[in-house]
Amino acid sequence: MDYVYALTMKLSENTGCRYLIVESKPSSAWFYEEKCNFIRVRELDGGNILFYKDVITLLSE
Numbered sequence: 001m002d003y004v005y006a007l008t009m010k011l012s013e014n015t016g017c018r019y020l021i022v023e024s025k026p027s028s029a030w031f032y033e034e035k036c037n038f039i040r041v042r043e044l045d046g047g048n049i050l051f052y053k054d055v056i057t058l059l060s061e
Contacts, residue, residue, distance in 0.1 A: 001035075005058050008020055008058070009055065019053065019055060022050070022051045023049070024049045029051075033051070
């Protein structure tokens with residue numbers, strides 16, 4: 001995730017990227033919620049879960 005965060009920060013300087021969005025399998029949801037502090041949005045058709053993280057929060061981590 002550190003690589004993804006670094007890449008996102010770099011891209012946001014030039015493109016205005018503000019949010020990371022992840023579609024997770026239910027079995028991996030704990031990782032995004034507990035380990036990476038993503039915010040759960042909703043359950044999608046098929047059971048996957050949509051999460052997001054505000055790129056600005058990466059500056060304070």
